Amino acid sequence: MSEYEKVCLIRGDGGRAIRGILDRIGDKWTLLVVATLHGQRMRFTELLRRIPGISQRMLTLTLRQLERDGLVGRTVFAEVPPRVEYELTATGRTLVGPAVALAEWAVEHNPEIERSHQAYDSRDH
Amino acid sequence: MSEYEKVCLIRGDGGRAIRGILDRIGDKWTLLVVATLHGQRMRFTELLRRIPGISQRMLTLTLRQLERDGLVGRTVFAEVPPRVEYELTATGRTLVGPAVALAEWAVEHNPEIERSHQAYDSRDH
């Protein structure tokens, strides 16, 4: 596929494709949950501890969304007290690659972006 | 770099890296503007036409942000009527790759995600 055709993937259908994925992962916590779940199943409270700043409510909502999308599996153990474990599905694991690519881009270009900010803000507007 | 270390890029610093990039491109219009600008400089009104649904205000805000980030260049021609052209910078062009990777993921997995939605919604909750 040519570079041009690939870019059309973003613009295709009035941007509905890219909007879909951004609605899915562009929020505050989804990618952090996916990354935290990468390589190890984990229970609710442990996710809560490992993701600094997230609230119970937002963790619940994020996990529900991911479960509905089929990216995260949820297992309930019939015990007292209750135990629930989460893990990435096969599909969920395929998301890690593109997400990491984006994070690498961010880390690599952050310095020049910050320099650009300083240059921009010191000009008059 | 190992897969584990890459995932740490996402989680690193309490997720500040990934939060930064998502704040930058996770909004409604930024990636669409970048994709539309890919391969061709363009003036304001043409962008407005090519991106269905965007308002003058949001296009302006999005372009300003991208300019401040150093991802888009802005050229003003001293003419009457005024003419302003926008184009991706070298840095801006490097963003296209990871963005396209994400769009490809979205297009490829959309069918199964929709199936997952139907399965999830038909179960009781």
Added chain:
DNA sequence: CCGGATCCCCGTTGATACTG
């Protein structure tokens, strides 16, 4: 332990009107 339900704040977006 794992959530569901509620209330509320505030940032983002959009519509509209105006200007150099």
Added chain:
DNA sequence: CAGTATCAACGGGGATCCGG
């Protein structure tokens, strides 16, 4: 043509309390 100014609507997300 290429914006700016202003106002209103909307929804994400946090705090808190309650329940199985």
